[in-house]
Amino acid sequence: MTASRRGSLILAWALSVLLIVALAAVTVSVVALRKQDVRAEDRVGAMRSARQLALDFTTYKYDSWDADAQRVLNDSTGQFKEEFQAGSNSVKTEVVANKATSKGDVKEAAVVSNDKDSAQVLVIVNAVVTNTAAKDGVERRYRIKLDLVRDADRWLTADLQVVG
Numbered sequence: 001m002t003a004s005r006r007g008s009l010i011l012a013w014a015l016s017v018l019l020i021v022a023l024a025a026v027t028v029s030v031v032a033l034r035k036q037d038v039r040a041e042d043r044v045g046a047m048r049s050a051r052q053l054a055l056d057f058t059t060y061k062y063d064s065w066d067a068d069a070q071r072v073l074n075d076s077t078g079q080f081k082e083e084f085q086a087g088s089n090s091v092k093t094e095v096v097a098n099k100a101t102s103k104g105d106v107k108e109a110a111v112v113s114n115d116k117d118s119a120q121v122l123v124i125v126n127a128v129v130t131n132t133a134a135k136d137g138v139e140r141r142y143r144i145k146l147d148l149v150r151d152a153d154r155w156l157t158a159d160l161q162v163v164g
Contacts, residue, residue: 042150043111046119049075049155050146051109054123057160058104058142065092077149077156100131104142112145119148119155122163 053075060068069088073081094100108124123144128137143164148155 042116042119043114046114046148046155047109047111047121049148050119050121050123050157051106053146053157053160054109054125054142054144055104055106057144058102058125058127060095061101062096062099065095075154075156076158077151078158080157080159098131098133100129102127102129117150121146121148 053072056068056071056075069084069092072084073088076084104125104127106123106125110122112120112122114120123146125142125144127140127142129140130137142162145159145161145163146157147159149158150156
């Protein structure tokens with residue numbers, strides 16, 4: 001075998017090895033980017049659900065309490081759902097008796113932690129509350145911590161704590 005032929009074979013072999021290495025690197029990069037995309041989608045989905053639940057939790061009217069409370073229940077699970085459901089009638093009695101309303105407005109939200117099946121989100125909500133004693137309304141600011149769990153393709157609130 002001549003030197004030029006041997007050089008051509010070595011060059012072809014080296015290019016083949018480089019091509020295989022490059023394909024492997026591209027495959028690993030695509031898989032890593034896809035995992036990042038899925039995690040980002042999880043964060044966005046959890047934050048969207050937490051914002052909506054915080055808004056629903058702080059928005060109600062005395063004459064539509066049942067529907068307002070049902071929105072919260074529809075996006076809840078576990079102990080939080082049970083506790084909210086158990087206390088709903090006594091809260092309704094107070095809300096109706098005082099002709100209370102509350103209109104929430106989500107100001108900020110941030111995902112504190114998340115994985116594919118759970119997330120913790122902090123939400124800041126301002127709400128204007130009216131009732132028979134405060135007909136012009138009183139503004140309240142809530143800092144709410146929500147623990148969410150994934151249920152198929154939905155994020156549900158498993159725990160809600162007003163933390164400030």
